[in-house]
Amino acid sequence: MNTTTQLLRPSRHLLRHVAVRLFSTSRRCRQQQKNASADEAAQRMLETHGRTTVVRRQLIDPNQLAKLAFTLGRPTVSGVAVADDTVLPAGTPVPAGYHLVYFTPGGVEADLGRDGTDRSFNAPAPFSRRMWAGGAMEWKGGEEGGGGGGGGDQIIKVGDEVEERTRLLSATPKTSKSTGAGMVLVEVEKELWSPRGLAVVDRRSWIFRPAVTAADLQAAQPPPFLPNSDSVSSVEDHQTDGGGLVRSFTWSPVGLFRFSALTFNGHKIHYNEDWTHKVESHAGLVVHGPLNLINLLNYWQDAHGSVAGRSVKKIAYRAVSPIYAGQPYQVRTKAEGRTEAGERKWHVVAEKNGTACMVAEIE
CATH class of the missing domain: 3.10.129.10 (Hotdog Thioesterase)
Structure with a gap:
């Protein structure tokens, strides 16, 4: 038994x-x-x-x-x-x-x-x-x-x-x-x-x-919010030791608001600090993906347009990590090469502290 x-x-x-x-x-x-x-x-x-x-x-x-x-x-x-x-x-x-x-x-x-x-x-x-x-x-x-x-x-x-x-x-x-x-x-x-x-x-x-649900908000632990109220948008060019161009950016809340107004973009992550921090758990107001894309294209035209002998033909790009208002970041050329058809191409990246935020391949 x-x-x-x-x-x-x-x-x-x-x-x-x-x-x-x-x-x-x-x-x-x-x-x-x-x-x-x-x-x-x-x-x-x-x-x-x-x-x-x-x-x-x-x-x-x-x-x-x-x-x-x-x-x-x-x-x-x-x-x-x-x-x-x-x-x-x-x-x-x-x-x-x-x-x-x-x-x-x-x-x-x-x-x-x-x-x-x-x-x-x-x-x-x-x-x-x-x-x-x-x-x-x-x-x-x-x-x-x-x-x-x-x-x-x-x-x-x-x-x-x-x-x-x-x-x-x-x-x-x-x-x-x-x-x-x-x-x-x-x-x-x-x-x-x-x-x-x-x-x-x-x-x-x-x-x-x-x-986002009410339960999500209760469980959320947002990261520390980055102070940016005193920041001013800036663009500054630097030359590398090899003669290449690196462009540094910082975007202020005012700059982001003006771009939102131009594009009639009401997305709160670009101007509403409570929403972007407490609801979306971002560390700051988010720099627009389209704004970074335009910055990449302007950079390429200024750095390589005269070298290429023509304007940009194609760009493929991907957002990897957010950039916030008040954060300095750089746009630079990582590499140059050729497409399968023999066209010249450039790998361009926007990065902050060595972390890629937007990557692009331009022909």
């Missing part, structure tokens, strides 16, 4: 083993549910937007270009001086990347997400937290050494009426490596057509994460 009872009684080791297996299975089930909801959200996006092309038209006015130049601290646009009492003349080429301050999102405030972002081509709930992850741009025409790219004369110019055609390329469920939560990777393509033909193909990648 005692022997039989002992044989039937599970050991402590076996109980622990079963408990661990049950916990692991439960965790996998919870993870599968998260991923399943990401799968469903991605599928709903494809069903809603998969066959839709949104067409908008806009006049390329000189005021927007001038205000961007002021924000960037650049005295000229495509070689034309910028001042408050002058207007950029019709025909001034729009430099590479500057089209980002046109075709900005619309809608009334009630139509925005809780984080202030517009909801066009957004993943459905609960995946409402948007992050600019990267993308690629290609310029289909331009003038040698000018502000566009490639050959021909399709580049966008002041005074043009330009047509933007936007379509969803893909919506893919993903899993966060750090938290295990489900996410949705959304890729959108924008074609910009000038009166002379296709000028720019702009592909953008966004990550949509689940909305």
